[in-house]
Every structure is written in C-alpha cells, then in structure tokens.
Amino acid sequence: MRIREATEKDWVLIWPIFHEIVKAGETYAYRPSTTIEQGKKIWIDAPRKTYVLEENGDIVGTYYLKTNQEGPGSHVCNCGYMVSSQARGRGLATIMCEHSQKMALELGYKAMQFNFVASSNEGAVHLWSKLGFEIVGRLPKAFNHPEKGLVDALVMYKWLEN
C-alpha cells in the first residue's frame, strides 16, 4: 500500500469512487448529479494537491488538500477524503488523514479545517475526533440529507503546529 500524488490519468480510476459517494448525497457538499468533467475540476484541478492510495495496482482511496481561505486565512488548509466502498472498515481514512496532516505541515499550513461534516455521518465525526479534530462549530439544519432531511453540519478543526 502506498500514497502518491494523483496525475490527470488517475481520474478515470478515481471517478467511480467519487461518483458513488457524491451520487448518494449523504456526505459531500457536491451536487449528486456532478458529471465526470465537473468532478475532475473539483477533485483534481481546483485543489492544491490530490493524492491516491494504491494497493496492488488499484486505487482504493483518495484525498485532496487545499487552502481553506485566502489571504489572512491562508495558513489553514482543508482536506476531503474518499475510500472505495470495497475497501472500507480497514482504517484507510485514518491512514490518509494522518498523511494529509504531515503534507499540510510540509506545505507550511498551521491548521486543518473541515467545513461541512454532516452530523449524521457519525463514523466520520467519531474518526476525526479520535484524530484530534475538535468540533468548533455547528450549522443548524445546513445539510439536506436524502433520507434524514435537514440535519446540522459540523465544522471541525485541528491545530497542527506544535
């Protein structure tokens, strides 16, 4: 298993992971109808860095890293992680999140922020908490879940520098 920077060519292998997650509309603030071209802009072109987690030649996970706010906010980065449905429950999100924190520090960021964690996504909230992220905000009814309706979204934050 290894994590490396994504190339444009990887997008065809990332897309099935991205599409399955985004189409479900349960976790990411992207349009469920996002096309393969729009997805590439979001996941590959717009972020500062995109990484893939490879195992036996397959891509089983991916994450992006970008500056969360420009100018006076540019020391704080933002990441998003996706794991293939076949590869869940094996700690790959943890591996990617720890990797991203190291990369963030190398790139000069001092903190990492998740802007919009659906409160219904209890697995993610639990995992980010375990990895040292604090719930610093709660946005009432800001996430429209396809089954649960309007649920709160959480802002989670971790200071990375010692």
Add this chain to the structure above:
Amino acid sequence: MRIREATEKDWVLIWPIFHEIVKAGETYAYRPSTTIEQGKKIWIDAPRKTYVLEENGDIVGTYYLKTNQEGPGSHVCNCGYMVSSQARGRGLATIMCEHSQKMALELGYKAMQFNFVASSNEGAVHLWSKLGFEIVGRLPKAFNHPEKGLVDALVMYKWLEN
C-alpha cells in the same frame, strides 16, 4: 439611495472600495495583493448576484450573494458586504444586509452563513448579532490580522425562513 444589481461596467467604481478594504487585510479572506482582474472574478463573476448601493450617482456600497455549499448544502447562502470609507457610520451595511436577506428568500435560500468573520472586527460581529445572526462557530487563530496577529475567526448563521 437605491440598491440595484451590479453590471460589469460598475466594477471600475466598485474596485476602489474593494481594493481599500482588501489591501488592509483586516476583514476579508482575500489576498491583500489581489489585482483588479482577480477582484472582478471574486466579486462580480463568481457570485450568483452582486448588488450596488447608489447615492447621487455614486456607488457607496456593494454586496455579493452566493450559494455557500453545493448539493446537500445549497439551501444556505453566503454574502459579503463592503461600504466605501467615506460612507461609513450611516447604517449602510444594515441596509444592504436586510436587502440581501430579502433577496436570499426570493432566490429560494433558507439560511445565510458568514464563514469567516474576524473576531477582531467587533463592529461587524456586533452588527450581525443585532441583525439576528448567531455565532455558531469559533475557529481558533484562523485569521492572521496584520497588526493583532493570529485571532479567532467566527462562523455566523441565521435561519431566514419563518
């Protein structure tokens, strides 16, 4: 005094207001070195709507309105307001904020969120609170103020629908 939608031609009159505020680096999460072309993209092209507040043929204030998060978050909008330094202290931000809440409802939004209010910007925090926005998040040391250094940034939120 009237508020109307901005056109591309207005940008040359909006730019001095935008530039003075952004260059100071005390309130907005844009690069202080933002150029006139980049500013136009940020303030005119990217938002869903941009408005100007006109008085005697002059533009004395401006605001944008956009969707804050796509997909499951697309019922929440985000706005940013700027008042010319010559026109401050006369309640123009209040007038624009109230206008923006009406427009947001007309456009189908249910809530409004300010993502990154510098906690050092006490006037703004006080004003938004008075207008019904709640502090729903506090991002520790997320705003790098040119004089005060790292200060907290606030997330403020108002449910607009009755």
